[in-house]
Amino acid sequence: xxxxMAVEVAEVVxxxxxxNPKASRARILAAARNEFVSYGLSGARxxxxxxxxxxxxxxxxxxxxxxxxxxxxxxEGIYAGLRERQxxxxxxxxxxxxxxxxxxxxxxxxxxxxxxxxxLMSIENINFGxxxxxxxxxxxxxxxxxxxxxxxxxxxxxxxxxxxxxxxIDLYLSISGLAYFFLSNQHTLSWLLDRDLTVRRRLHKxxxxxxxxxxxxxxxxxxxxxxxxxxDPIKPESKT
Numbered sequence: 001x002x003x004x005m006a007v008e009v010a011e012v013v014x015x016x017x018x019x020n021p022k023a024s025r026a027r028i029l030a031a032a033r034n035e036f037v038s039y040g041l042s043g044a045r046x047x048x049x050x051x052x053x054x055x056x057x058x059x060x061x062x063x064x065x066x067x068x069x070x071x072x073x074x075x076e077g078i079y080a081g082l083r084e085r086q087x088x089x090x091x092x093x094x095x096x097x098x099x100x101x102x103x104x105x106x107x108x109x110x111x112x113x114x115x116x117x118x119x120l121m122s123i124e125n126i127n128f129g130x131x132x133x134x135x136x137x138x139x140x141x142x143x144x145x146x147x148x149x150x151x152x153x154x155x156x157x158x159x160x161x162x163x164x165x166x167x168x169i170d171l172y173l174s175i176s177g178l179a180y181f182f183l184s185n186q187h188t189l190s191w192l193l194d195r196d197l198t199v200r201r202r203l204h205k206x207x208x209x210x211x212x213x214x215x216x217x218x219x220x221x222x223x224x225x226x227x228x229x230x231x232d233p234i235k236p237e238s239k240t
Contacts, residue, residue, distance in 0.1 A: 025063055027053040033074045037116045040123050041071050041131075072131050075124065076138055078117050083141040085110040088148035096156030100218060103149070104211045108179040112203060118184045145172065156218065163222040174217070178210040 031053035035044045046067055050057045064070040085106050091099040111118060124132050132138060149168040156162030182189075186197040196202065 021063070024053075024055055024059065028055055028060055028063065028070070029074060029077060032070050033078070033116060036071055036074055036123070037119045041068075041127065044071070046070075068131065072134055075120060075132060076135050078114065078120055079138045080141065081114065082107075082110050082117060083145065085113075088145050092148055092151050094152075096152045096159075096161055097215065097219075099148075099152040100156075101211055101215060103152075104175050104214050105207065107175055108207045108210055111179045111183050112207075115183070118180065121180070122184060153218075162218045163220055165222040166218065171214070171218075175210075175214055178213060182206055182210075 028049065031049045032044075034052065035049050039045070044067065046057055046060060049070070050060055053060075060070065064073055087106065088103060091102055094102065146168050149172060153162055153166055153168060153171070157164050157166075182197070190197045197206070
């Protein structure tokens with residue numbers, strides 16, 4: 001009797017999911033996101049995703065085809081969320097300093113609000129980015145980001161506010177890295193440094209520090225001295 005009832009419940013859930021595919025896909029993706037974050041790609045199980053989403057395995061495979069494809073769909077969603085949070089196209093209308101400030105703040109805030117992003121980024125890097133490279137949607141999102149950074153940089157450089165020797169990719173690597181490293185390692189660093197880096201006060205202070213680091217670099221002098229002589233930051237100047 002209990003087995004019959006369970007089958008009937010599953011059939012009802014499946015019928016409802018079929019009638020509302022958008023909602024059922026959203027539930028599957030939410031359950032899959034938690035599963036991949038908790039167990040990684042290799043440890044994730046479609047059975048658990050089915051249980052937590054209320055959809056049977058056949059429906060999951062119908063929508064996504066395979067566990068790998070479901071993982072990629074989760075990746076695409078979480079990266080799209082980051083890009084949406086950054087709102088970089090709106091930043092182009094702001095003064096250069098304010099535009100960069102907002103970009104740094106929104107990037108940091110999204111990492112804080114979405115620890116799953118950090119976890120999945122780490123998992124994907126362990127896999128050498130092989131699944132991310134299959135995506136047709138993620139890479140184009142970053143072209144818009146770089147365009148926005150270049151627009152802000154050129155505007156700031158034209159008025160003499162920003163230093164002239166800035167590469168947009170290097171700048172974004174610094175913005176992302178300053179936030180990502182702190183948040184991805186905050187538990188180990190808290191223990192090693194005897195300071196709780198997870199408390200709200202510390203997060204706020206770190207956010208401010210990252211903003212000041214980036215803007216301090218952009219507002220500083222370029223790698224040329226006052227006479228226009230190039231200074232290589234890697235090789236020490238000759239004393240002779």
